[in-house]
Amino acid sequence: VTRNYFKRYACCRYNHPALDALAAIRRREPVAAAEVAAAEVVVFPFGLRMAAPDPATLLAAQFSTPWAAAAALVLSHGDLPAFTDEARADARIRDLARRVTVTTDGEMTPRRSDYPTSRLRLSLRDGRMLEGETGVVRGDADNPVPEAEVLAKFQALAAPVLGAQRAGQVVAAVLAIEEVKNV
Numbered sequence: 001v002t003r004n005y006f007k008r009y010a011c012c013r014y015n016h017p018a019l020d021a022l023a024a025i026r027r028r029e030p031v032a033a034a035e036v037a038a039a040e041v042v043v044f045p046f047g048l049r050m051a052a053p054d055p056a057t058l059l060a061a062q063f064s065t066p067w068a069a070a071a072a073l074v075l076s077h078g079d080l081p082a083f084t085d086e087a088r089a090d091a092r093i094r095d096l097a098r099r100v101t102v103t104t105d106g107e108m109t110p111r112r113s114d115y116p117t118s119r120l121r122l123s124l125r126d127g128r129m130l131e132g133e134t135g136v137v138r139g140d141a142d143n144p145v146p147e148a149e150v151l152a153k154f155q156a157l158a159a160p161v162l163g164a165q166r167a168g169q170v171v172a173a174v175l176a177i178e179e180v181k182n183v
Helices: 013-028 045-050 058-062 065-075 091-097 147-162 164-175
Strands: 036-043 100-104 118-124 129-134
Touching: 013 036, 013 045, 013 065, 013 118, 013 129, 036 045, 036 065, 045 100, 058 065, 065 091, 065 100, 147 164
Parallel strands: 036 100
Antiparallel strands: 036 118, 118 129
């Protein structure tokens, strides 16, 4: 349990390093999707299996690196709505996903923490190139996210199903688990 990984994005875990690299770029320079002419995502070799830019279903979109990157650029998030039918109908995301190439670096592996797990290069329409890379993804035990971020994600996912009040009660119960005398 102490080595758990909290998925920050609603897609295949192997897409998370690229989305973290994009977040790193955007922290340095707030780039809009319309400014991006093309993008290259460098991943570990297994990642080539997720290079299809035109996913037909929600599940296929969650396993598409080009889709995940393009949706995050256009929508500024990698939450579940980035992979739905509505998102897949968004011409801005579809067009950008087709301009995302996926290449590999044989030294990359999700099991290493001393080498990048992904690199992202954005070629902008004005000729500039922005680059970011990820070693250990945010949410990993070696790069944890604050508790408040985990709780906010739970609330966002649980409230539509349980209702906001009930989801809040679940959070309160879990946070008080150490004090429970009898489950």
